[in-house]
Amino acid sequence: MSQSFGLVLAVLLLCATFASAVQNVKVQGADFINNVTSNRLQIIGVAYQPGGSSGFQPGSGIDPLSNGTLCLRDAALMQQLGVNTIRIYNLDPTINHDMCVSIFNAVGIYMLIDVNSPLPNQSLDPGNLVSSYSSTYLNHIFAVVEAFKGYPNTLGFFGGNEVMNTVGTGGTVPPYIRAVTRDLKNYIAKNSPRMIPVGYSAADVSQILTDSWAYLSCNINGQSGDPSRSDFFGLNSYSWCGPTSPTANYQASGYDTIISTFGDTSIPVFFSEYGCNKVEPRVFDEVPVLYGNMTSVMSGGLVYEYYEETSNNFGLVSFYSNDTAQLLVDYDNLQKQFNTLDSKALQSMNSSATNIQSPKCSTSLVSGSGFNNSFTLPSIPSGGQTLIDHGISNPNQGKLVTVTDTAVTLPVYSSSGTLLQNLAIKPLPSDESNSPGGTSTSSGAAPSTSKKSAAGMVEIGLGGAISVAVLMGYLFF
Numbered sequence: 001m002s003q004s005f006g007l008v009l010a011v012l013l014l015c016a017t018f019a020s021a022v023q024n025v026k027v028q029g030a031d032f033i034n035n036v037t038s039n040r041l042q043i044i045g046v047a048y049q050p051g052g053s054s055g056f057q058p059g060s061g062i063d064p065l066s067n068g069t070l071c072l073r074d075a076a077l078m079q080q081l082g083v084n085t086i087r088i089y090n091l092d093p094t095i096n097h098d099m100c101v102s103i104f105n106a107v108g109i110y111m112l113i114d115v116n117s118p119l120p121n122q123s124l125d126p127g128n129l130v131s132s133y134s135s136t137y138l139n140h141i142f143a144v145v146e147a148f149k150g151y152p153n154t155l156g157f158f159g160g161n162e163v164m165n166t167v168g169t170g171g172t173v174p175p176y177i178r179a180v181t182r183d184l185k186n187y188i189a190k191n192s193p194r195m196i197p198v199g200y201s202a203a204d205v206s207q208i209l210t211d212s213w214a215y216l217s218c219n220i221n222g223q224s225g226d227p228s229r230s231d232f233f234g235l236n237s238y239s240w241c242g243p244t245s246p247t248a249n250y251q252a253s254g255y256d257t258i259i260s261t262f263g264d265t266s267i268p269v270f271f272s273e274y275g276c277n278k279v280e281p282r283v284f285d286e287v288p289v290l291y292g293n294m295t296s297v298m299s300g301g302l303v304y305e306y307y308e309e310t311s312n313n314f315g316l317v318s319f320y321s322n323d324t325a326q327l328l329v330d331y332d333n334l335q336k337q338f339n340t341l342d343s344k345a346l347q348s349m350n351s352s353a354t355n356i357q358s359p360k361c362s363t364s365l366v367s368g369s370g371f372n373n374s375f376t377l378p379s380i381p382s383g384g385q386t387l388i389d390h391g392i393s394n395p396n397q398g399k400l401v402t403v404t405d406t407a408v409t410l411p412v413y414s415s416s417g418t419l420l421q422n423l424a425i426k427p428l429p430s431d432e433s434n435s436p437g438g439t440s441t442s443s444g445a446a447p448s449t450s451k452k453s454a455a456g457m458v459e460i461g462l463g464g465a466i467s468v469a470v471l472m473g474y475l476f477f
Contacts, residue, residue, distance in 0.1 A: 021106045021428045022153045027197045027231045029354035030265050032155070032299055037431060039347040041110075041155075042291065043270050043300030044338060044436065045085035046078065046316065052309040056090040058119060063092045068099035073325065073408045074306065076425045077317060079107040081331065082338035082436025085155060087112040087272065087302050093143035098401045101151045106403045106427040108434035110155035112272075112302070113148050114201075115141040115184065124160065126169045129176050135383035139392055141180070142187050146395035149192040156197035156232060158272070159184055167370055170208035174215050174372040181216070182228035183380060183388065189227070191391045199232035201272040204239065210261055211371040215361075217267045220375050222360035228377060229358065232299075233265070234272025240286040242279025250289055259297050266358035271301030277313050281329040287337035291346060296353075300346075303334060326413040338436035403427065 023036040032041040049055060050064045057063070065071065065088065078086070086109055091097075104111065116123035122140045125132035141159075148154045159180045164173045177200060184198045202212050216230040240253035247253045262269045271290070275282060290301055308315020308328060316331040359365065366373040380388075408423040428434065 021108050021430060022110060022433050023431060024152055024194060025110065025155055025197075026195070027268060029356045030268055030297070030299075031350060031353050032197075032232075032268050033349065033354065034433075038349065040349045041084070041299070041433070042295060042346040043085045043110075043112075043302060044083055044291075044341070044346075045087060045110075045112075045300065045302035046081075046083055047089070047273060047302050047305035048074070048086040048307070049089050049305060050074070050307050050319075052307070053118075056092070056117070058092040058094075058117070061092075061095055063090065063095055063097075064088050065091065065097040065100035066095050068103065069410065070323070071100035071103045072406075072425060073410045073412065073423070074317075075103045075107050075109065076408050076423050077325075077327070077331075077412065078104075078109060078306070079425055079434055081316075081335050082341075082434065083109060084434045085110045085112060085300075085302065086306070087114070087158075089114045089161070090117045091144060091147070092117075093140070093147040094396050095147075096396070097147065097398050099403075101148075101153065101398060102400045102403050103425065105151065105153040105400060107425050108428040108432050110153045110433065111148070111151070112155050112158060113144060114158040114161055115144040116158075116160065124163050124173070124176055124180065126163055126165075126173050129172060130378075133176055133179065133378060133381060135381045135387065138183055138381065138384045138387055141184060142191075142387055142392050143395060145184065145187055145192065145196075146392060147398050149188065149194075149196060150397055150399045152400070154196055156199055157184060158201050158234065159198050159230075161201040161272075162203040162236065164208060164212055165203040165205060167205075167207050167368075170205075170211065170368065170371045172372065174212070175374060175377045177216060178228040178230075178375075179377045179380070181230055182377065183384060185227040185231075187388045190388055197231035199230045199234060199267075201234035201236060204235060204237045208368060208371055209235070211366045211368045213262065213265070213269070214365040215372070217265065218359050218361035218365055220361045220377075224358075230267060232268040232270070233262075234270055236273040236304075237271050238274065238276040238304075240274070240289075241276035243283060243285055245276075245279050247276075248279075248285065253286070255286070255289060255294065259294060262297050264356070265297065266356045268299040269297065270299040273304040274301045275303045275305075275314065280313060281333060284330075284334045284337045287334070288340060291341050295346065296350060324411050324413070326417070327415045329415050332415055335436075341436050343435035343437065 023034050025032050025041050026035050055064055121136045160177050164170050181198050188196050200216055213233050219226040219229055239247055241247050250256050305314050306316050308318040316328055318326045361375045363373040406424045412420045412423055
């Protein structure tokens with residue numbers, strides 16, 4: 001081998017490392033497990049919906065993962081926060097997401113993707129289930145699968161979010177949720193190079209919560225490969241509300257009930273949203289509990305939410321029209337809590353959890369009056385099976401690209417108004433995901449000595465924020 005060839009090969013190998021920072025994750029019993037290391041993945045995450053509704057503009061090339069410059073900034077802030085997973089709600093499957101996804105992948109951050117959107121024919125309508133469950137709808141959710149199946153950091157897909165949110169919807173919706181799960185998993189099995197978990201995100205409605213989980217996690221006819229069974233179960237919970245709240249402890253918040261309810265779960269259960277803001281600023285004192293004694297049952301959670309939307313007071317970071325950002329006190333407080341976690345302990349597998357077998361579906365699993373206890377599912381809509389067998393037409397299939405520039409060029413300020421210097425992502429080796437306790441401080445990267453209001457800063461030029469090189473894959477010699 002010549003010296004020049006060896007140098008080229010070394011460079012290509014280095015680039016390949018930058019383009020593949022995480023390993024695929026599978027569901028094994030009640031845990032998420034790294035396919036290569038067999039370590040358990042505890043979700044330490046945030047909800048990520050930049051710009052709220054205005055950040056999702058299908059047909060205009062804008063969605064949460066369409067702007068690499070913004071994603072680079074956010075990935076750097078999330079990396080120092082200690083996040084290993086983000087949840088993205090509304091995505092346009094026709095947009096190129098390669099750069100954003102590659103950036104998050106490079107820093108070891110997984111993605112949980114919602115396949116539905118608020119647009120017509122792109123979600124189940126609880127008031128009109130028969131017509132909304134159509135081949136047009138299936139084409140959309142399959143397009144989302146196509147767009148994200150090629151990324152190693154795609155952790156899973158949410159087939160539904162709070163579709164069952166009342167006692168009444170608990171009586172009509174459950175078979176349709178299982179049908180959508182079945183169709184998604186059958187499409188993935190036929191058209192994806194790897195199996196990707198599919199699950200559900202539930203509303204915290206006490207009258208139907210236990211039945212929702214029991215209904216979705218059992219196997220019809222006892223079949224271990226039942227595709228209509230959810231691979232995981234998320235719970236949107238805001239019951240723990242800060243140190244001065246009457247619900248700020250394990251019992252009063254109902255966390256003890258959650259553990260007893262899901263104690264024998266056969267699939268991973270986690271908070272798909274959490275972070276009550278009735279007491280501000282949030283101190284996130286539920287974090288040590290969630291990642292403490294609750295890890296015997298729970299697989300972590302996602303804080304709602306990363307972006308501060310207009311006056312909702314759920315954000316960790318504020319953003320302004322000139323692309324300036326400022327950390328909020330909530331960000332600092334959450335980072336302090338995350339930094340107390342023992343990442344290695346959280347990765348330890350729970351052998352009893354990974355060996356739990358799911359129960360056979362039966363009417364006895366459903367205890368609530370009025371909750372649907374029929375496991376006869378709706379047939380796939382006309383044309384839907386053809387989509388599964390042959391794939392959708394002209395899919396947009398995402399792939400990793402190489403991230404070569406790591407420095408953030410947009411101005412970011414600490415919660416005290418100090419400009420952060422040298423903010424950048426730090427690409428990780430191919431066998432690592434991000435974890436808390438990095439090199440950055442709670443206020444971010446190294447601050448400068450100047451202080452100014454982030455909102456008052458003028459827009460700066462973005463030239464050269466990111467450059468990419470796509471590895472084409474062949475060497476000739």
